[in-house]
Amino acid sequence: FKSVIDEWLYExxxxxxxxxxxxxxxxxxxxxxxxxxxxxxxxxxxxxGYVAVKRKEIFGKEKSAYIPLRHIPGEAQVDFGESDFYLNSQLFSGKHLNLSFPHSNQGYVQLFKGENQQCLFEGLLAIFTHIGGVPSRLWFDNTSTIVTKILKNGGRNLTDDFLRFMEHYRFEAAFCNAHSGHEKGNVEGKVGYHRRNLLVPVPRIENLQDFNQELLSRCDADAQREHYRKDAAINELYQEDCKALLPLP
Incomplete structure (x- = not known):
């Protein structure tokens, strides 16, 4: 099987x-x-063992690290990541929206051509609908699609559309300090995890809406694995998150 593994790694x-x-x-x-x-x-x-040796031969030594954070059930973090995909044979340098629950490490992802406000709202709405509720608190970066100005007292001036979206779904929005995306470390790790496990090899898609629905189902199935720190499966811990969700309006 080495020749197949080698082919994938060289690709x-x-x-x-x-x-x-x-x-x-x-x-x-x-x-x-x-x-x-x-x-x-x-x-x-x-x-x-074989992949570790072969990867060093092909790419050299690479290092990575992350900081685990703890949150109460029902809180979630949101972030975009970069990922390529083919849509009807055309290559796009796309973005994938990630929502993760740090308490359980359950995560969901949606794929888009960009990361504008429409993509953010569409992705969150799809995830809210799929899980049947709304996280009580969502952590964001200070992206211009949401935040128009960071105030001296630590407050934020928010865009009108985001305010309406937030008030309609009734969640509380929290923001990292400027240039401190690591403060929402769980979703930072989930961005990479989703890309490596759900978007490799580079997806070849005919209908993006259908593919995004498939991604949500694959995220559900992925939750059957053990939590990386806690002595329980992710889907078991996720039930505590579900109990804390706000109802859909």
Missing amino acids: DKKARRKQRHTAKRIYDRLKDPKEGIRGFDCSYRTVA
């Missing part, structure tokens, strides 16, 4: 650094009944 040289295969994504693809290899019976540890 990654054409992709964004943050949109390349992880060992887990390679293992999942090899096992996949649709695109996997018949007779594949290697363990994840075996695949991860």
Whole structure:
């Protein structure tokens, strides 16, 4: 199976650094009944060991780190990430909207051609509808699509459209300090996780709306894994988040 893994890793040289295969994504693809290899019976540890060596050979040594944060159930964080995709054979340098619940580490993602206000609202609405509620508090960056001015006392002047959106869905908006996106570290990590595990290889899409609906279902399925720190599955912890959601208007 090494030749297949090598082919995928060399193909990654054409992709964004943050949109390349992880060992887990390679293992999942090899096992996949649709695109996997018949007779594949290697363990994840075996695949991860080979990928680690081969990646150093192809890309050199890369390091990454993140800061875990703790939040009460029902709070969520929001951020956009960069990701390429093909739509009807045309390549787009797109954006994916990520919403994550730090308490459970459950996350959802939607893919767009940009990150303007319409994309933000459409993505949040799709996620709210899918999960059947609204997070009580949402953390954002100080993006110009939301914030028009940061005040000296730490307050924010918000755009009229965002104020109407926030008041309609009744959530509280919180903002990181300027140039301090790491303060919402859970979604910062989720941006990369979604790109590596749901958007690799670079997606080839015929209908973006249908693909986004598929992404929501794949996010639900992904929650069956164990939480990276807590002794429970993500979907079990997520039930506490669901109980704290505001009802849809």
